[in-house]
Amino acid sequence: MxxxxxxxxxxxxxxxxxxxxxxxxxxxxxxxxxxxxxxxxxxxxxxxxxxxxxxxxxxxxxxxxxxxxxxxxxxxxxxxxxxxxxxxxxxxxxxxxxxxxxxxxxxxxxxxxxxxxxxxxxxxxxxxxxxxxxxxxxxxxxxxxxxxxxxxxxxxxxxxxxxxxxxxxxxxxxxxxxxxxxxxTEESFRNFHPGGKLGSALMPVRDIMHKGDELPLVPLDAPVIEVISEISAKGFGIVGMQNADGSLAGVITDGDIRRYLESNASGTLQSVIGEARAGMLMTKGGITIEPDRLCARALNVMQTKRITAAFVMEADRPVGLITVHQLLQMGVA
CATH class of the missing domain: 3.40.50.10490 (Glucose-6-phosphate isomerase like protein; domain 1)
Incomplete structure (x- = not known):
């Protein structure tokens, strides 16, 4: 009983x-x-x-x-x-x-x-x-x-x-x-815990970042229409603006584009999109990540700053891109 x-x-x-x-x-x-x-x-x-x-x-x-x-x-x-x-x-x-x-x-x-x-x-x-x-x-x-x-x-x-x-x-x-x-150290942990969620969290960003032709990059003097095209083509919701020497001048997000179009709704399509240059919209610098930063720390930075993507920088040049969706999909939390 x-x-x-x-x-x-x-x-x-x-x-x-x-x-x-x-x-x-x-x-x-x-x-x-x-x-x-x-x-x-x-x-x-x-x-x-x-x-x-x-x-x-x-x-x-x-x-x-x-x-x-x-x-x-x-x-x-x-x-x-x-x-x-x-x-x-x-x-x-x-x-x-x-x-x-x-x-x-x-x-x-x-x-x-x-x-x-x-x-x-x-x-x-x-x-x-x-x-x-x-x-x-x-x-x-x-x-x-x-x-x-x-x-x-x-x-x-x-x-x-x-x-x-x-x-x-x-x-x-x-x-x-x-x-x-x-x-x-955390690096020592990664050596002993390569599998599962802990392994993903302790992995350096460089191991999973998007790179090469995947990166959404345009010259600093590119027209806004080219920025819109790059955002649509790469699908990350962000574009990096590069100086002539390849360094990152700033970033433009799809939100920046929307706000720009809303604030210039009274202008002609040619003047608002065709003639405007990307440098007018960009945020200088932006939030960036180092290649050796652990994925868990990268996710924490991005969630704290409330951004969905960030460029990975080495010697002032963008070498990769990491997204919150990508990190969460890998089980980093």
């Missing part, structure tokens, strides 16, 4: 447990023991010659597997080894210049015994993330990261919920710390 539960109230209570647990962890970080262990762990991982090996069992194992992916994608070579499989041959994956990051909330997980013993025997340094100060994992770790015993969100205080959140938070915080220590 289904028990009547108020979902909103239940979720709110769980979130309160999580907030309290994270608050306790922040307070614990002010203690000399934990703060020194965190700093030592970060330095140990940063200076290692090998890889960061993460392991755990049950819910801690799932967290360890996720953390291995986070470390690996942010510049720290890392992979997950299942503690049970380690006892059946996978210990051979662990080398002397590696570092072990082991997760066990109790610190007494039976399946972890062999990997802990292996680390001690072959002098592979151990960092332990646990919830018990006097546990086997804490005592065998070079840097024990002992987290506070926060109450689980489970009403029976049994299902790993708050505890796994704290393990995840500590591991992610270490990964972010190492990212900063390595000077890991």
């Amino acid at each position: 289904k028990k009547t539960v108020d979902p909103l109230s239940s979720v709110t209570q769980a979130l309160t447990h999580f907030q309290n647990g994270l608050g306790q962890m922040q307070e614990a970080l002010s203690s000399p023991d934990l703060s020194a262990a965190v700093a030592g762990a970060a330095d140990l991982i940063f200076n290692m010659k090998g890889r960061l090996i993460l392991s755990g069992i049950g819910k801690s194992g799932h967290i360890a597997r996720k953390l291995a992916a986070t470390f690996a994608s942010t510049g720290t070579p890392a992979f997950f080894v299942h503690a049970s499989e380690a006892s059946h041959g996978d210990l051979g994956m662990i080398q002397g210049d590696d570092v072990l990051l082991l997760l066990s909330w109790s610190g007494e997980t039976r399946e972890m015994a062999d990997i802990i013993a292996y680390g001690i025997r072959f002098d592979v340094p151990i960092i332990g993330i646990t919830g018990r100060t006097g546990s086997t994992l804490a005592s065998k770790s070079r840097f024990p990261l002992v987290l506070p015993k926060a109450a689980e969100a489970c009403p029976h205080n049994l299902a790993p919920t708050t505890s796994t959140l704290l393990q995840l938070a500590m591991g992610d915080a270490l990964a972010v710390t190492l990212l900063q220590m390595r000077g890991f």
